[in-house]
Amino acid sequence: MPSKMREKRFFKGIPQWEVAVGTGMSQARVSLIERGYVSPTDLDKQKIARVLKCKPEDIFPTEAK
Numbered sequence: 001m002p003s004k005m006r007e008k009r010f011f012k013g014i015p016q017w018e019v020a021v022g023t024g025m026s027q028a029r030v031s032l033i034e035r036g037y038v039s040p041t042d043l044d045k046q047k048i049a050r051v052l053k054c055k056p057e058d059i060f061p062t063e064a065k
Contacts, residue, residue, distance in 0.1 A: 009052060023048055023051055025047070033048070
């Protein structure tokens with residue numbers, strides 16, 4: 001199942017490298033976050049959301065406790 005981040009990026013037609021450049025992260029880190037291998041920091045979430053022109057909670061939903 002694709003992540004919300006990947007889904008949003010795909011439908012907006014934004015390549016991974018563009019997210020990397022826009023956030024100042026490496027493309028490898030963006031890929032790892034997108035695939036769920038690395039948990040993004042709150043700052044990472046804000047940067048990614050800004051590049052994808054959405055709210056952080058749209059692509060990184062908080063889990064219900």
